[in-house]
Each structure stands twice: as structure tokens, then as C-alpha cells.
Amino acid sequence: MNPSRRKFVKTALAGGLAAALPLSALKMLSPAEAHASIGNDKVRWAFVVDTEKCVGCGLCVKACKLENEVPYDAPVTRTWVERYVITRDGKSHIDTPKGGRDGFTSPKIRDEVIPADEITQAFFVPKLCNQCSNPACVQVCPVGATFQTDDGVVLVDRSWCIGCGYCIMACPYGVRFFHPVYKTAEKCTFCYHRISKGLKTACVQACPFGARQIGNLKDPSDPVTKIIMTQRVAVLKSEYGTKPQVYYIGFDERVR
Amino acid sequence: MKNHAWRPFLVAGGAVALLLTVRANVVPSDFGVNGRNFTYGFYRKGAIAYWKAVKVKYRGREYCQDCHEDKEKAIMASPHKIIQCENCHGPAIDHPDNPPKLTIDRSRGLCLRCHALLPYPGTNRASIPGIDPDEHNPRQACVDCHNPHHPNLEDMK
Structure with missing residues (x-):
């Protein structure tokens, strides 16, 4: 009775496999359901940098380094401030001495003196981890x-x-x-130990001018969410598709 | 099959068993797909607790004002009210227990962060009173003449 035994073993194996497969594996999720199951439905941290307000004091960089125990004199930092000076000839002069840790106290950029009447635009851009949606x-x-x-x-x-x-x-x-x-x-953690306790990040707290703000994107009444929803904001290098979550007010295309 | 043919299978099986045992002991039990998917959420869950446990060092003005009410009142009446105490006095951490005394930054460099004159009309820097550090009493401490809690020029020492 070899053929019938073979048939029995085959059927038993197929039946066993089918029984081992959980029902949930066969369930089709709608895209909306799949999306809703991703992450936390109450909190999504996001950051707003208002470059119009930044004066380049660098107190954010100092506070970040001390709060997060980043070696103070090592040439590394979780956040930094860049200075952009655009002159009449269209050239960009960009620097970030020590990441802006000690502020910008000299009009010299990389030992170059830029005459005040040559400057058309000048601004400061704080940078930090963008906490991308697709990092x-x-x-x-x-x-x-x-x-x-x-x-x-x-x-x-x-x-x-x-x-x-x-x-x-x-x-x-x-x-x-x-x-x-x-x-x-x-890397920058958005001061995870602080935001998870309801505090602001060290850099946000240290900024005297309100140039940095952190908030919860999933709370419609959060001031940061309101800025992102109602004002003209831009993100860095959107062409990379990483969906950065640090939004800049007063963005300039020269900022990369 | 002869006995000798089974030996490599036994060795291979032993290697697999050893690998699985080592893996079970070395990989933490909370390691796996804990987040949205394998690409972004494959991690050890305990790492989140590690980052949440980092010590808060900058406590904010609210922490200082309970004891230093007079200083807080003075600074809040001045244009320097926007500056947090700890930006100049250093992070409080667990002050007064640890450290019992904070190290105040009285350096020229601290004031120059905002008050060094930069010719940038488009920025808020232009609206802050600024000096040329090479011309304005070089090498003298700002706090010898100016009181940072009463920065107006009438209250100079």
C-alpha cells in the first residue's frame, strides 16, 4: 500500500503546515491601518529653527555640550551654528569656529576681513540632527x-x-x-532624557532669543505644530527623501 | 550509510547548536523588531531606558528662583531677562548639594557672544548694543564696570 501511505504523509504535512500558519499572517491590512500601526499615535517630536532670530551667541552649543557630556574641547559637537555672509560679488563666506561654541565675536571669517559695505546678506543657521522620518x-x-x-x-x-x-x-x-x-x-538625541520628562531640550532652554523650539507634531495645539502648519518653513536637503523633521524659518538656498 | 559519513553531519550539527547557544546567551532578550519595522525599529529596547536615564544638568530659571528670589527679580526687570541663569552661572545639576558652589563665567568672551559688534544689518545682532573688543577697554573684564543683572549704563559701577 505504498501509494496511499505517500498520499497520507503528503496530506498530513500540508495540513500541519497550514495549521502552523497563524490566521493573522493571511489578513490584508489596508494602507491606512498599516500606517496607523506605525509608531506612537500621541507623540512625534519635531523642531523649528528660526534663523531670523538667531544672533550667533552659541549658548545653545555650550549648553548642549555640557548637558550631554560631549567632550568640551574636542572638535565634535551634536549641534552647531553656521555663519553665512554674502558679499556683493555673490560669494558666500561660511564658517563655524569651534561649532560656534564660543559665539561669533569677530567679523573676520577664516582670517579674511570682509568690509561692512561689501556685505549684502548675513545670517546665522543653527544645525542639529534632523530626526528624519526615513533616517x-x-x-x-x-x-x-x-x-x-x-x-x-x-x-x-x-x-x-x-x-x-x-x-x-x-x-x-x-x-x-x-x-x-x-x-x-x-548624535543629537533631542535631549531624550529631558523631553521625556516634559522639559525642553538644553539648546532650546539656553537660547535667549527663541530661535529654537521643540514640540509635538501630533498635538495640533502645540506652538511648533502651528508654525509648521501655517508658516513658510523649509527642510534641509529634501531631495534625499529622508523627510527631516527640523523645520527652518527664513531659509536660504545657500544653506546646505 | 557508513559511520564515517555521519561524522561531518555531527560536527556541523554541533557547530549549529553551539552557535544557537551562544546567540541565546549573548543577544539580549529585548533585542528584536521593537519599532515600526525591521529597517528602522530593529534594536535593543533597553537602549531607550539608557537615554532616558541621562542626568539633567540644566535645571532652568524656575529651579534657581526658589532660593535666589532677589537675583531673579533684578534680572527680570532688565533686558537680560531673556538669558537663563545657567548660561552665565553654569549648569545647576544638584546645586546646592552637588556642586555646592557654581562657577560663574565672568569672562569677556561670555559678554562678547552677543555684544561684539558685527556689521550684519539683517540679523537681530544689529539691534543689540555692540562694541569692538579691540577698541573698547581691551583686556579689562566687562563686569568691572557693567553689572550683568543691571546692565543699563546708568547703573554702572
Whole structure:
């Protein structure tokens, strides 16, 4: 009775496999349902930088370094301030001495004296991690040491990071660096220890001019959400498709 | 099959078993797809607790004003009210327990962050009174003459 035994084994195997398959695996999710199941439905952190208000004092950079224990004199920083001076000949003069940690106290840019009557535009641009919705840095991590939290912040697992540096290369905004003490990838965390306690980030608190704001995109009454919804804001390098969540007021195309 | 043919299979099976045992012990139990998907949410859940546990060092004006009410009143009546205490006095951390005394930054450089004159008419820097640090009493501390809590020129020391 060999043929019937073979048939029995085949049927039993197929039946067993079918029974092992959970029903949920066969369920079709609508795109809306799939989207709603992603992340936290109450909080999505976002940042607004008002370049019109920034005066380049650099107190944000100082506060960030001390709050987050980034070695103060090492040439690395989680946030920095860039100075742009545009002259009549159309040239851009850009610098960020020590990341703007000690502010901008001299009109000289890279030892170059720029005459005041040659300047057409001048402004300061604070930069920090964009906490992208589609972070390229997370995609390239080979060990799962960097990730996106449910409320949209990209963090690094210091005990899991092998220090390969792929993420530092992948970030289009250059916000990541190698931590000289922990020997792991390091980046702005939106002061996760502060925002999760209801505080503002160290840089937001330190800014005397209100040039930096952090808020919850999923709260329609949040001032930051209102700015993003009602004012003309722009993000850096939107062409990369990373969907950055740091929005700039007073954006200039020369800012990259 | 002869006995010797089974040996490589046993060795391979042993290697797989060893790998699985090591993996089960080394990879933390909370490691896996914890977020939105494998691409962005493949991580160790304990890492979130690590970042939440970082010590808050900048406590904000509200923390200072409970004890230093007079200083807070003075600064709030001046144009310097927009500056947080800790921007000049340093992070409070657990003051007065730790550190018992804060180190005040009385350097020229601190004032020059905003008050060094830069010829940038389009920025708010232009609306802040500014000096040329090389011309205006060079190498003298600003606080020798100006009181940062009463910065108006009538209240100069």
C-alpha cells in the first residue's frame, strides 16, 4: 500500500503546515491601518529653527555640550551654528569656529576681513540632527545599534554599536560623529532624557532669543505644530527623501 | 550509510547548536523588531531606558528662583531677562548639594557672544548694543564696570 501511505504523509504535512500558519499572517491590512500601526499615535517630536532670530551667541552649543557630556574641547559637537555672509560679488563666506561654541565675536571669517559695505546678506543657521522620518543612518547600521523610537527620535545604543562608522558616512547632514570617550557613533538625541520628562531640550532652554523650539507634531495645539502648519518653513536637503523633521524659518538656498 | 559519513553531519550539527547557544546567551532578550519595522525599529529596547536615564544638568530659571528670589527679580526687570541663569552661572545639576558652589563665567568672551559688534544689518545682532573688543577697554573684564543683572549704563559701577 505504498501509494496511499505517500498520499497520507503528503496530506498530513500540508495540513500541519497550514495549521502552523497563524490566521493573522493571511489578513490584508489596508494602507491606512498599516500606517496607523506605525509608531506612537500621541507623540512625534519635531523642531523649528528660526534663523531670523538667531544672533550667533552659541549658548545653545555650550549648553548642549555640557548637558550631554560631549567632550568640551574636542572638535565634535551634536549641534552647531553656521555663519553665512554674502558679499556683493555673490560669494558666500561660511564658517563655524569651534561649532560656534564660543559665539561669533569677530567679523573676520577664516582670517579674511570682509568690509561692512561689501556685505549684502548675513545670517546665522543653527544645525542639529534632523530626526528624519526615513533616517539613512539607521538603514545602514549592520548590527541594529541605531534605531528610531516610536516618538520619532533616532538614538544610538552605545553598548551595541561596533563603531564601524557607516552611519556617520550615510547621514546627508553630517550630524553624526565618533564619540572620543565611548568610541561609538554619537548624535543629537533631542535631549531624550529631558523631553521625556516634559522639559525642553538644553539648546532650546539656553537660547535667549527663541530661535529654537521643540514640540509635538501630533498635538495640533502645540506652538511648533502651528508654525509648521501655517508658516513658510523649509527642510534641509529634501531631495534625499529622508523627510527631516527640523523645520527652518527664513531659509536660504545657500544653506546646505 | 557508513559511520564515517555521519561524522561531518555531527560536527556541523554541533557547530549549529553551539552557535544557537551562544546567540541565546549573548543577544539580549529585548533585542528584536521593537519599532515600526525591521529597517528602522530593529534594536535593543533597553537602549531607550539608557537615554532616558541621562542626568539633567540644566535645571532652568524656575529651579534657581526658589532660593535666589532677589537675583531673579533684578534680572527680570532688565533686558537680560531673556538669558537663563545657567548660561552665565553654569549648569545647576544638584546645586546646592552637588556642586555646592557654581562657577560663574565672568569672562569677556561670555559678554562678547552677543555684544561684539558685527556689521550684519539683517540679523537681530544689529539691534543689540555692540562694541569692538579691540577698541573698547581691551583686556579689562566687562563686569568691572557693567553689572550683568543691571546692565543699563546708568547703573554702572
